[in-house]
Amino acid sequence: xxxxxxxxxxxxxxxxxxxxxxxxxxxxKDILKFHGYEVIEALNGEExxxxxxxxxxxLILMDMQMPVMDGFEASLLIKKDPGxxxxxxxxxxxxxxxGDKEKILESGFDGYLAKPIDTHKLPELIKKLIE
Ligand code: MN
Numbered sequence: 352x353x354x355x356x357x358x359x360x361x362x363x364x365x366x367x368x369x370x371x372x373x374x375x376x377x378x379x380k381d382i383l384k385f386h387g388y389e390v391i392e393a394l395n396g397e398e399x400x401x402x403x404x405x406x407x408x409x410l411i412l413m414d415m416q417m418p419v420m421d422g423f424e425a426s427l428l429i430k431k432d433p434g435x436x437x438x439x440x441x442x443x444x445x446x447x448x449x450g451d452k453e454k455i456l457e458s459g460f461d462g463y464l465a466k467p468i469d470t471h472k473l474p475e476l477i478k479k480l481i482e
Pocket of ligand 1 (some may be wrong): 372414415416417
């Protein structure tokens, strides 16, 4: 069943972008908005958990390398949180971490994307996970 919002379209799903780099954050936000998602932003893992508890996103795009709290730690805490454990998490990694894909998927992430972000793959993967 589809839920309709005031404007008559399907209610927008919420995607949280967790990324410490402002340029990457802006790029991801633009792609997501273009595809009709509501976007929430967080600059590190700690902020991600705090905002996720409040906003209950449908999916999180999680950068792995961030200050304060990295993506691995934040995702672990989210998957342990009874209120958040069903939120889908896509790991976003830099090319420097090439070869870590298996380690990432074994860590309980629902998907994996390498930087630079493929602007076609990103919405396809999100759609597969939450629609
Ligand atoms: Mn980073």
